[in-house]
Amino acid sequence: MANEIEVGAILEGKVTGITKFGAFVALPDGKSGLVHISEIAYSYVSDVSEHLTEGQDVKVKVISIDENNRINLSIKRALPPPPRPAFNNNRGPRPQGDRGGFHSQGDRGDRGPRPPRAPYGAPQGDRPSQPPRSPRPAASKEPKTFDDMLKQFMSDSDSKLSGRYTEKSSRRRNNGGRRN
Numbered sequence: 001m002a003n004e005i006e007v008g009a010i011l012e013g014k015v016t017g018i019t020k021f022g023a024f025v026a027l028p029d030g031k032s033g034l035v036h037i038s039e040i041a042y043s044y045v046s047d048v049s050e051h052l053t054e055g056q057d058v059k060v061k062v063i064s065i066d067e068n069n070r071i072n073l074s075i076k077r078a079l080p081p082p083p084r085p086a087f088n089n090n091r092g093p094r095p096q097g098d099r100g101g102f103h104s105q106g107d108r109g110d111r112g113p114r115p116p117r118a119p120y121g122a123p124q125g126d127r128p129s130q131p132p133r134s135p136r137p138a139a140s141k142e143p144k145t146f147d148d149m150l151k152q153f154m155s156d157s158d159s160k161l162s163g164r165y166t167e168k169s170s171r172r173r174n175n176g177g178r179r180n
Contacts, residue, residue, distance in 0.1 A: 012058075035075055
């Protein structure tokens with residue numbers, strides 16, 4: 001008889017205890033299992049005692065048996081699911097035709113056909129274009145010594161860093177927040 005309780009089996013049992021997280025059900029062969037609150041009904045269950053009472057006979061389905069031989073049961077899976085309510089669309093029929101979406105290739109009204117696009121990077125109609133960059137000064141053709149190149153690098157780095165720090169500090173001062 002011990003082989004009778006296996007996962008997927010539907011059994012008759014009796015509720016022996018009710019807790020806030022579910023109900024304990026006595027099964028054949030003197031075993032018991034737990035029906036978790038989420039497995040009691042297809043609807044939301046906030047209080048187990050609203051759906052079950054101690055001593056009530058219930059039909060349960062064995063949904064799992066863990067490594068400690070605890071039996072997890074379900075009442076709702078032992079019953080056929082309730083019929084789904086029909087979707088009631090009270091908004092009426094959907095509009096037909098062009099809705100002006102991104103993929104719409106429909107009528108543009110009295111605006112005529114769409115003008116061709118300019119190539120990527122070309123100036124756009126009324127948008128202000130960026131001023132052209134000035135070319136870099138031509139490097140002298142004579143080889144520089146390592147010391148000259150190092151001095152130039154340090155000078156460029158210092159000027160870039162000092163500009164960066166003044167930008168950050170001005171942002172900190174002007175952010176409107178107070179810090180004490």
